[in-house]
Amino acid sequence: MDRLNRYIRKIPGWLLYLIGTAYPVWLLYAAFSGDLGVDPVKAMEHALGKTGLQVLVAVLAISPLRRFAKINLLSWRRALGVIGFAYILLHFLVWMVLDVQILSQVWADIVKRPYIIVGMVSLMILLPLALTSNNWSVRKLGARWRLLHKATYGAVLLGGVHYIMQVKSFQYEPYVYLAVIVGLIALRRLPKKGIKQARKPSRPRPA
Secondary structure, three states: OHHHHHHHHHOOHHHHHHHHHHHHHHHHHHHHHOOOOOOHHHHHHHHHHHHHHHHHHHHHHHHHHHHHHOOOOHHHHHHHHHHHHHHHHHHHHHHHHHHHOOHHHHHHHHHHOHHHHHHHHHHHHHHHHHHOOOHHHHHHHOHHHHHHHOHHHHHHHHHHHHHHHHOOOOOHHHHHHHHHHHHHHHHHHOOOOOOOOOOOOOOOOOO
16 A cells, blocks of 8 residues: 555646646537537536546545545645636636526526535535645645635535536436435544543542
């Protein structure tokens, strides 16, 4: 496992960003080439939203993997978080600019469909996290930076709820995503061994 972790640490962050950029570029190419079906805009919208959620779930899994499987992906967490946010932002922009297009209709859809509100709240939570995912913000905010980034849990949880709400018929897959998200958050809350142990009552010393 130590050898695997050494290999992981050698992978530069720019390579992750390059791979992350390649996916929406491929989607755009597939849309123009006709590989996304009869409604390429909807296909791009759904693909970006689902992949963004998957990347953010992977971010949640980093700490449990390190704790329970001894796989250290901490060096990837910042890049994956930014990539996941970028996909969710593109998911929103494709819906607003390419799908709905008319500004008044955008507002009407937001009011009419509660799942859009849930998704937008999740996006708004992710926005300051993405903006502060840099060394300068870590130094400037200090301990508050870690506290701020705990909001990731709520944002990803809302993303899972958004996924469930937007499907028109029962599908098991969105519920699997939500169950995995809740499970990963619960794993992070488990006490570490040896930290919280019940203290045995001390026996009185003999006189």
